[in-house]
Amino acid sequence: MAVTGAVGGEPGRWRTYGEREIYANPYVWLGQVDVELPDGGRFWHHVIRLHRSAAMVLVDDADRVLLLWRHRVVPDRWGWEVPGGLVDEDEEPADAARRELEEETGYRAGRVEHLVAFQPWPGSVDAEVFVYVGREPERIGEPTGMNEAARLEWVPLVSVREMIAAGKIWNAGSLVALLRFLMKDS
Numbered sequence: 001m002a003v004t005g006a007v008g009g010e011p012g013r014w015r016t017y018g019e020r021e022i023y024a025n026p027y028v029w030l031g032q033v034d035v036e037l038p039d040g041g042r043f044w045h046h047v048i049r050l051h052r053s054a055a056m057v058l059v060d061d062a063d064r065v066l067l068l069w070r071h072r073v074v075p076d077r078w079g080w081e082v083p084g085g086l087v088d089e090d091e092e093p094a095d096a097a098r099r100e101l102e103e104e105t106g107y108r109a110g111r112v113e114h115l116v117a118f119q120p121w122p123g124s125v126d127a128e129v130f131v132y133v134g135r136e137p138e139r140i141g142e143p144t145g146m147n148e149a150a151r152l153e154w155v156p157l158v159s160v161r162e163m164i165a166a167g168k169i170w171n172a173g174s175l176v177a178l179l180r181f182l183m184k185d186s
Helices: 093-105 157-165 172-185
Strands: 015-024 028-036 042-050 053-058 064-072 077-081 084-086 107-118 129-139 151-156
Touching: 015 042, 053 064, 053 093, 053 107, 053 172, 064 093, 064 157, 064 172, 077 172, 084 093, 093 107, 093 129, 107 172, 129 172, 151 157, 157 172
Parallel strands: 053 129
Antiparallel strands: 015 028, 028 042, 053 084, 064 077, 064 151, 107 129
């Protein structure tokens, strides 16, 4: 059987021939990419590109994680999340995670280490997320991002799996961050 669409001997690879913009602003790009499938079929595939983002799993010495209780308008739903946000231009993801932690919670992490990077929906959306673990939390003041959360809470890590199962933690970024952290520490 002949393999079409293969590049460099990689069967299954899609080829791209260009793209067209439908809408763009500083936060999101919506467009279409001219693609050829491995079987030779060709079509305009919808694509969304978002800025990179970063999140922080802040853990204290009592094995608790700092979570934000937030309302998300698009699904019109409340849930617990780890702090995070967009990575500014010319900013390192780790610095963005530190900045977002301070803005959203009023806490600073004494030590920060990379945990995982992921794409939440790579079939149509380019939205790389970087996750860090912060330790040695220090309260530095009140949160400055007043629209970020209804409240903050230190949640025992042993409760996180149950909260996920109950649908209280449902955001993709928070799920990946917390599950990866629990996997690392088990």
